[in-house]
Amino acid sequence: MLNLIMKDVLGTPAILVGLFALLGLALQRKGLTEVVSGTLKTIMGFIILGVGANVLVGTLNSFGAMFEHAFHIKGIIPNNEVVVAIAQKAFGKTTAMIMLLGMLVNILIARFTRFKYIFLTGHHTMYMACMLAVILATFGIGEIQTILLGAVILGVVMALFPAMLQPFTKKITDSDDFALGHFNSIGYLASALVGKYLGNSEKTTEELKVPKSLGFLRDSSVSLAITMTILFVVVGSYAGSNFVETKLSDGQNFVVYAFMQAIAFAGGVYVILAGVRMLLAEIVPAFKGIADKIVPNAIPALDCPIVFPFAPNAVIIGFFSSFIAGLVCMFIFPQFGWLVIVPGLVPHFFDGATAGVYGNATGGRRGAVLGAFVNGIIISILPVLLFLILGGMGFQGSTFGDSDFGFIGVILGKLGGLIFH
């Protein structure tokens, strides 16, 4: 009986997160129908996550094969969803436990210290919990210790990273009503500091005229499909029609094959996001509800697009500047014999745009351009370093894209190497 509960019920991550949702819904005193449907949807969200992962693994394997054949080096695609989805097979339970307890630690810190920030960007909480589960597993300190240590680290970064950015966030929004809860804080901090010391806040980006036609980039699945198509077709061409058609596509024309793989990749990410959305739909409101009751004067830390309307031009400028930095890094890294990091439109869009907004707040136009450029370098270097630590764990040539995952992961990985080996 104990074995049934511990192993088969609680050991199945989908059921475990379903139970969290059940608990959250019950605490909010929802009706029976809402409790049942919310719980089922949460479990379904978790399963959808796995379905998307299977699609992605196939396309990433073929991308990896083409890339290595073409350039004789490994290319990395930074994408949080890929790593998290793949990691759920082995680390699902630990991830779920770290996430839940980490949220509790966040509430406790907000309740008892002056850091009143409640981190409400649920998908980033989940991704960070997953990264911690993977890294801490290498310590070999036992499951319960891993979960507790992970939860403390998660809760601390959930409260402290928004706090670290708050002086700049206040400058952007002119209020103290909300904070930024997005795990690329290192990139934003760097951008704000670059803006402060190298920029000129008198000349803001918002006096410039920027074409409106770039709006389609906001449609993540479209921009992802476009980037991946370019990548797959270019890499496929370098690998050569002969290699692709004999080894991978079973005779299908290599351009058609590359195109289909690229769209399948974007489709896989779309499926995973749909799963994540369903998974979080009940957990985040429960977290927020509990935090609202326990923490007086709590400040919600929210996802990055929340600052976009305060400087729409800086959003576009920051994206381009960050992406150009990513391209520069892609060409420079191999000269040093480093791994090649493929710049993704999606991380550079969200992170670069937000870095642009922070750089503009402290240093105007020059701050937005230079700050976002530095952000672009940071989100190229940190994923490579993190990949070197995660690489052995078989995440199909993928790694986390945003800077905080790399920052925390690399520090922990190095510390763990010193202490436990």
Add this chain to the structure above:
Amino acid sequence: MKKILVVCGSGLGTSFMVELSIKKILKELGLNAEVAHTDLTTSKSEAADLYLGSKEIVDNLIDGKRNVVGLKNLMDKKELTAILQANLQANLQG
């Protein structure tokens, strides 16, 4: 029941927070509506009585048929309240 769809770039964080604020405001106003959140791609194939989101994003949804309202400040409760009152109460009468 009227359906409100909140839209953002990836349909994860921002739209979710706006959905939570809308639900709170509806409760305060004593109005009833179904509220959901999603990404831009999905929103194009999902029917709703009112599409909300930050202006640059939901501008992509305007086709003359959909009822689309772009928000300037996503966290501004007053702006949201006014939009909800205008749309839901007008719809109830019509």
